[in-house]
Amino acid sequence: MEETPRTPVITIGLNAGQATFNYSMTELRNLVEANNMTVAEEIQQSLTKPNPGTYFGTGKVEELAQIVADDGVDIIIVNDELTPSQIRNLENGTKARIIDRTGLILEIFANRAQSREAKLQVQLAMLQYQLPRLHTSASQRLDQQTGSGGGGGFTNRGSGESQTEMSRRTIQRSINHVNHELKEITQAAATQRQQRERNELPSVALVGYTNAGKSTLMNALVREFGKSEDKQVFVKDMLFATLDTSVRQLVFPDQKKMLLSDTVGFVSQLPTQLVKAFRSTLAEAASADLLVQVVDYADPNREAMMATTEKTLEEIGVTDVPMITVFNKADLTEASYPSRVGDQLILSAKDSDSIAMLVKAMKEKVFHNYVTANFLVPFSDGEIVSYLNENANVLDTNYEAEGTALKVELQQADFDRFKKFVVTE
Ligand SMILES: Nc1nc2c(ncn2[C@@H]2O[C@H](COP(=O)(O)OP(=O)(O)OP(=O)(O)O)[C@@H](O)[C@H]2O)c(=O)[nH]1
Incomplete structure (x- = not known):
């Protein structure tokens, strides 16, 4: 693959003595690389509380300005979400472009989004991020990606209040428009999910930190138990290769079936705009019967990554779905x-x-409430036989005078539904 040269950047974080500081700086480095940039210099400032005006202390801002002037690196990535005025003040003080952690993650998502839905979700998150940040370079850059500028109106810095007002209205209009379009797509996805749920097939969702190996596991399972027409899931050694949920059906040799879905990877401090925007994608995890949390066992920060995953699940309201944990990449x-x-x-x-x-x-986890029973289904109820063949494990079929005799292993819910056809052997 053709490599485009990476843009050098300075990363900087506030070290307030938090246990996760080093891990979050490593994570920031990975995010920087995922955005086709490279860390030329990594800086930290020990400070217990951010400065409300410039986030860092005045001395640090001067030091940054000096590095920018000396080294010619003109992008500074800050390991936190900044207020719009902090971005503006830091830009004025350092003469560099300031990207905060949220802006960086949004850029990565924008570059990775493939489907119409993912693109709209990212666009929505960006517009919401942009709204209070008009007249910072953060808004200019994202403006190019969202294409929401309406002739680039709000990329003019230093223009008057009315211009800002106009830009605000333009963004607000875009937000409404994207929201509307997303709603239609989300409804269609929800209907599909409901249909699948009605089918009563148990569903399993792979969740976990980005790059843990979810898609690789999904592919391995689909290769062995999936339908041949199912396409492979995109796997790449980069953060957030997957932004779209893909659902596949698995059929095991004993004819038991389940649905398996892959979800967007998590990362610490995933911007709230994104969590919200991706809620419909993540709904797949919320409605699952089982979660498989995938963890990169070879990563020294795996404990913090697990905490991140669990926190994100809580944020999207997934609290009572049973879970198994897979410590993956043990070969490393x-x-x-x-x-x-x-x-x-x-x-x-x-x-x-x-x-x-x-x-x-x-x-074991998913089929634990399965029961085995004998049914005699009259020929006039042929659709029930089809349903059982589709959604349960039919062990034996015989055609008798009164109808179809079946020995079936099935979920308790299905057993209750078709109770009136149960016969003793
Ligand atoms: N050595 C080794 N590499 C693995 C294993 N599982 C996955 N990988 C590699 O890890 C990288 C990331 O794998 P993916 O399956 O794309 O990870 P993901 O969790 O789907 O990532 P996102 O899409 O970002 O959420 C790829 O380069 C895989 O080949 C494993 O068990 N061993």
Whole structure:
């Protein structure tokens, strides 16, 4: 693949003695690289509380201005979400472009969005971020990506109040427009989800930190148990390769079936605008019967990543879905794998024994309330036989004078639904 040269940037964070400081700076570096930039210099300032005006202390701002002048690096990435006036003051004080953590993540999402829905979701998040930030370079840059400027009206710095008002109205109009379009798409997705739910097939959602290996696991499972027409999921060694939820059906050799979905990767301090915008994508996780949390076992920061994932799940209201944890990429560690203790598995997505162990664990959790029963379904109710063939595990079929005799392993809910056709052997 052709490599475009990476733009050098300065990263800077406020060290208030928080335990996660180093981890969040490493994460910022990964985000910078994911946005095709490179860290020329990493700076920190020990300060217990941000300065309301310039976020950093005055001395630090002067130091940054000096580095910008000396090294010719003219982008500074700040490891936090800044207020619009902090961005403006820092830009004036350093003569560099200031990108805050939220702006950076939004840019990455904008570059990765593929489907119409993901593009609109990112556009919405960007517009909401932009609204209070008119007349900062953050708004100018994002403006180019959202294409919302209406002739670039609000990219003019230093213009008067009426211009700002006009820009605000333009953005507000764009927000309404995107919201409207998204609503239509989201409704269609919700209908699809409802249809799937009505089908009663149990569903499993892969969740976890970005780059943990969710898509790789999904592909391994689909390759073995998926329908042949299902396409492979996009896998790439980069943050947020997946922005769209993809749902696939798995059929196991015993004919039991489940739906498997992949979701957008998480990252600490995922901007609230994005969490909101992606709520419909993440709804797939909220409605699942089982979550498989995928963790990069080879990453020294895995504990913090797990905490991030759990916090994000809470934020989107997923609190009572059962979960198993997969410590993936064990092949890159000294651990022996695959191994399992209760709901925790250590494995590698690239190893077939590991996939078999994962399947066993998922099936145990998902099919635990399955019952086996004999049914006699009159020929006039043929659609019930079709339903059972689609959604349950039919062990035996015989055609008798009174109808179709079936031995079926099925969910309790389906058993209750078709109780009147149950017969004793
Ligand atoms: N060595 C090794 N590499 C793995 C394993 N699983 C995944 N990877 C690699 O890790 C990288 C990220 O994998 P993905 O499956 O795209 O990760 P993801 O969690 O879907 O990422 P997002 O789409 O960003 O959420 C890819 O380069 C994979 O090849 C594993 O078990 N072992």
